[in-house]
Amino acid sequence: MKAAGTGKSPGGRAKKASAAPDVRFVQGNEACVQGALYAGLNFFAGYPITPSTEIAEHLAELLPRKDGVFIQMEDEIGSMCAVCGAALAGAKAMTATSGPGFSLKQEAIGYACMAEIPCVIVNVQRGGPSTGLPTKVAQGDVMQTRWGTHGDHSIVVLTASSVQDIFEITVEGFNISEIYRTPVVLLFDEVVGHMRERLIVPPQGELSVVDRLYTEVKAGVNYHPYLPREDGRLPVSDFGGVHRYNVTGLFHDIFGFPTENPDQVNKLIHHLVDKIENRAHLLARWKEYHLEDAEHIIISYGASARSARHLVEGRRSKGDRIGLLDLQTLWPFPAQLIREKTAHAKNVFVVEMNMGQITTQVKQAVVTPNRVFLVNRMDGMLVTPTDIGTVMRTVEGRGF
Amino acid sequence: MERYRVLMSGSGGQGVITMAIILAEAACIYEGRTAIQSQSYGPEARGGATRSDVIISDGPIFFPKVLQPNCLVALTNEASAKYLPLIRPGGICLYDSDLVQLDMRVDARGQGLPMHRAVLEEFGKVQVFNICVLGALAGLTGAVSLQSLELALKSRFAPAQFEGNRKALLLGAMLAAPLAGASLY
Numbered sequence: 001m002k003a004a005g006t007g008k009s010p011g012g013r014a015k016k017a018s019a020a021p022d023v024r025f026v027q028g029n030e031a032c033v034q035g036a037l038y039a040g041l042n043f044f045a046g047y048p049i050t051p052s053t054e055i056a057e058h059l060a061e062l063l064p065r066k067d068g069v070f071i072q073m074e075d076e077i078g079s080m081c082a083v084c085g086a087a088l089a090g091a092k093a094m095t096a097t098s099g100p101g102f103s104l105k106q107e108a109i110g111y112a113c114m115a116e117i118p119c120v121i122v123n124v125q126r127g128g129p130s131t132g133l134p135t136k137v138a139q140g141d142v143m144q145t146r147w148g149t150h151g152d153h154s155i156v157v158l159t160a161s162s163v164q165d166i167f168e169i170t171v172e173g174f175n176i177s178e179i180y181r182t183p184v185v186l187l188f189d190e191v192v193g194h195m196r197e198r199l200i201v202p203p204q205g206e207l208s209v210v211d212r213l214y215t216e217v218k219a220g221v222n223y224h225p226y227l228p229r230e231d232g233r234l235p236v237s238d239f240g241g242v243h244r245y246n247v248t249g250l251f252h253d254i255f256g257f258p259t260e261n262p263d264q265v266n267k268l269i270h271h272l273v274d275k276i277e278n279r280a281h282l283l284a285r286w287k288e289y290h291l292e293d294a295e296h297i298i299i300s301y302g303a304s305a306r307s308a309r310h311l312v313e314g315r316r317s318k319g320d321r322i323g324l325l326d327l328q329t330l331w332p333f334p335a336q337l338i339r340e341k342t343a344h345a346k347n348v349f350v351v352e353m354n355m356g357q358i359t360t361q362v363k364q365a366v367v368t369p370n371r372v373f374l375v376n377r378m379d380g381m382l383v384t385p386t387d388i389g390t391v392m393r394t395v396e397g398r399g400f
Numbered sequence: 401m402e403r404y405r406v407l408m409s410g411s412g413g414q415g416v417i418t419m420a421i422i423l424a425e426a427a428c429i430y431e432g433r434t435a436i437q438s439q440s441y442g443p444e445a446r447g448g449a450t451r452s453d454v455i456i457s458d459g460p461i462f463f464p465k466v467l468q469p470n471c472l473v474a475l476t477n478e479a480s481a482k483y484l485p486l487i488r489p490g491g492i493c494l495y496d497s498d499l500v501q502l503d504m505r506v507d508a509r510g511q512g513l514p515m516h517r518a519v520l521e522e523f524g525k526v527q528v529f530n531i532c533v534l535g536a537l538a539g540l541t542g543a544v545s546l547q548s549l550e551l552a553l554k555s556r557f558a559p560a561q562f563e564g565n566r567k568a569l570l571l572g573a574m575l576a577a578p579l580a581g582a583s584l585y
Contacts, residue, residue, distance in 0.1 A: 025421075191438065197434075198429075310463040
């Protein structure tokens, strides 16, 4: 019998008691690698692309040492398909890419949504569309992570604004993918991916790691791969193991076999969307600074949030009532959180490096959408505190 | 709050980014300070303008880029021309006196040292040029101590390579020694 918490990943069993904290000076991309290994990653398939290359580079070195598998595939489509297959067969699997590669992965991401395959996709954003600005920063893929693959579906997208946060959110991403059996996108950007700062790797066991939930159905007994338990979770039997079942991108029944039965189709599409959207409040991760009495609230994420924090701390020290909401969950969109946090704000500024992809969502969430303003920059340069200050002054009617 | 911002610039392949990483690592790991290193480069593997930013501080650092450096390190003419105007008034520009002809029209102290030539004479090759620059930077500005840099080098290189790098570090520090102490922050 395999129960929750006894999965095969090395994450659960490695226990190394070390006295001195494990302090490193590393890039965000390397923190992502460390977080993934902490969470029990044992399979990576990818096709290196700037600015995500370091993830593949480090895993090529580290995974084989941990009896894991690293494959450089022929392209991004193959990489995502390999991740789906490995995850079904029992691995904790991940791939990493940037915009152009992320576009190619969309079909298989939809397959992972439909077949409920737990996996993690890292997208370290660069300037787009197309080949765009390979070595420069942007945050233009926010909507693509939500709607890149076709059809109604739901997906979890997490982001982070520091090297330490990248580590922690990567572990979190693996956990969420296991609990909800969904692809999770870790949406970083060139600045946080390439930037180096202090990382403290917590001892194994300090952060919780969710292992795969295996079925209790014995060999030789009918196993229903798509029959959820009472709490909604789907226990797994490794594909190719003791149970025979079908996995398909078609609408399917509890055996995994294709169906066009309207009732079953309707039930499945609602299940796929509801399992995530109904839990938006549980999936919301964020950091907040000085929000208690803030008249002006900045909402931001990723590298942009660092510029916003710089401005907020500077202005706070001069007595301005200004605060920052640093979003770590982008999808499902934490609308309720934003409505609550901005309830008493005079103005809301959304700082992001795109044409307002999160701003639109914030406008839909708040009570007074006409007090929501976009601060952005899309020239390949990181938005600066001065850029934010300039827009704020203008909105406040103080010129610039 | 003490905060020191260094902008290192040169051409791809000179080791600009490695040098910045070692500087920031020395401050962060071996001096327990807050340090952040970021970079900006083009799609080319060699050649092309390279820039790396390092901020060292006793407090937290949020915005990771350097807009106005206290110290500019320029290893090519292109780099010095591009970044000299950014330098903080009263700042310092460390450049290689053979590789760069400095056109100093800003309120900053220009400090040229024949680092490239010294490395070539001492080692017969230029691989450790960047480490020599790092030694000169530490000697000139005191941004981090030579000891911390040495520890950072030690953790990075195998013993055989470490010795050469350590020599290059000290060579840079010696070149800068006569000028040191003039300006710290």
